[in-house]
Amino acid sequence: MECKLDARLQQIFLELTSIDAVSSQELPVAEYIRDFVGKLGLEAHMDDAAKLSGGNAGNVIVPILGGGEFFLAAHMDTPRSTAGLKHRFLADRITSDGTTPLGVDDRGGVSEILYAVEKAAKAGTLQPATLLFSVCEETTMAGSLSYKPAPGIRYGFVFDSFMRPGNFVQATCGMIQFTFHVKGKSAHAGIAPENGVNAIRIAGEAISRFPFGWRGNMANANIGVVCGGTGTNVVCDDVFLKGEIRSATREEGEACLNSILADFRQTCEKYGGTLEADWEWDFRPYEILEDDIPYKRFAKAAAACGLEAVPQPTMGGSDANTYNHTGLKAINLGVGAQNPHGNDEFILYEDLQKASDIAYYLLTEKL
Ligand SMILES: [Zn+2]
Missing domain, CATH: 3.40.630.10 (Zn peptidases)
Known part of the structure; x- marks a missing residue:
């Protein structure tokens, strides 16, 4: 033309x-x-x-x-x-x-x-x-x-x-961005690992249940950043995660976030750790x-x-x-x-x- x-x-x-x-x-x-x-x-x-x-x-x-x-x-x-x-x-x-x-x-x-x-x-x-x-x-x-x-x-x-x-x-869709801080307790991993709470173990277990990828036409989720740990002989006490949740409605996005938060908190409780979480709508x-x-x-x-x-x-x-x-x-x-x-x-x-x-x-x- x-x-x-x-x-x-x-x-x-x-x-x-x-x-x-x-x-x-x-x-x-x-x-x-x-x-x-x-x-x-x-x-x-x-x-x-x-x-x-x-x-x-x-x-x-x-x-x-x-x-x-x-x-x-x-x-x-x-x-x-x-x-x-x-x-x-x-x-x-x-x-x-x-x-x-x-x-x-x-x-x-x-x-x-x-x-x-x-x-x-x-x-x-x-x-x-x-x-x-x-x-x-x-x-x-x-x-x-x-x-x-x-x-x-x-x-x-x-x-x-x-x-x-x-x-x-x-x-x-809208997008929620979140930052999770999984807190454990440090200890010597070789001498007294039983004194520590490994934040990597907690985060790993919770991440294994995270709803990666699509949940529907206009909804998905991702963890894009994970960092933590200082040495192989240290029970890691801090893990930081960053991720996002996209959804077609605010209700669905926040419901997804809440279920992820509940799972991370339960996993922390199971091993004696704690969770600090920050999140906000980047766009609605x-x-x-x-x-x-x-x-x-x-x-x-x-x-x-x-x-x-x-x-x-x-x-x-x-x-x-x-x-x-x-x-x-x-x-x-x-x-x-x-x-x-x-x-x-x-x-x-x-x-x-x-x-x-x-x-x-x-x-x-x-x-
Ligand atoms: Zn543009």
């Missing part, structure tokens, strides 16, 4: 992907956006997300015509440095020379939104809305966690999924229904751009999880940023254009 990428869109994408800005170092992208929208007569302000992120920039927020009732969002950070990026323009796509990422996650999303707002501003077709460019999506989600929406904002569209335009994340699950505004509006936008809106479940998290948790219904849209985070990241010209067209539709639709 022939698809002409608008030269202006290509230019914006090149400029944005030429900026090296990993998580918490987003300031140059923030300045680019501020200058960009400033030339359109729009004012950008930066919030205080840097307080939470510890980085050099906050979220950049651009209210258009009073800010409206919804936002278009993308994140400014990349998980890996793109320093030294050399773009490659192939027949159907833009990629790097293979020695660095392209930074398409999520400068692709940022480009698509900026191109659309410029086009609409110049055509005089802008409708009220807010643009939201977040920090630290790739690490702590400090940006979306810090975002305080203006009172009128009720829902949003996040331009940040690797999927191709038309697809959108309609449901995601969400599900958007067909009746929800972002679902309905996106379906209309996709159709207007010649695409079918295809709801997809995913196992990953994004800023959309945070927004949904704070009461703002939001969907994460496919922007076509393929092979995210690898040196083989790429975007099809066709996808860059289509996702921009969707952004344009959303920004210019009369509500």
Whole structure:
């Protein structure tokens, strides 16, 4: 299929992907956006997300015509440095020379939104809305966690999924991260092992019953880090474990965690050890229904751009999880940023254009 990428869109994408800005170092992208929208007569302000992120920039927020009732969002950070990026323009796509990422996650999303707002501003077709460019999506989600929406904002569209335009994340799992500290009692393993309580023995026995892997369509669990012990002649008194539990609902995730905790505690009791446990939701699950505004509006936008809106479940998290948790219904849209985070990241010209067209539709639709 022939698809002409608008030269202006290509230019914006090149400029944005030429900026090296990993998580918490987003300031140059923030300045680019501020200058960009400033030339359109729009004012950008930066919030205080840097307080939470510890980085050099906050979220950049651009209210258009009073800010409206919804936002278009993308994140400014990349998980890996793109320093030294050399773009490659192939027949159907833009990629790097293979020695660095392209930074398409999520400068692709940022480009698509900026191109659309410029086009609409110049055509005089802008409708009220807010643009939201977040920090630290790739690490702590400090940006979306810090975002305080203006009172009128009720829902949003996040331009940040690797999927191709038309697809959108309609449901995601949530993820609990946990740290367990199994405490035993040290003793000389050769002379008086009976005086000790071996934390490795306790942890090993409990780990053997841990529900590794899938528990259902959108639920799994993993222990990814285990460490402990000081020497072969010492009964080990400290073992640390780190892991995660993904689930489609909060209830199921916490039930899974509680059963794991109960098993670890019982095993500790059996051998005379104790357990200290820390856990938190890294991101929470969400599900958007067909009746929800972002679902309905996106379906209309996709159709207007010649695409079918295809709801997809995913196992990953994004800023959309945070927004949904704070009461703002939001969907994460496919922007076509393929092979995210690898040196083989790429975007099809066709996808860059289509996702921009969707952004344009959303920004210019009369509500
Ligand atoms: Zn991303």
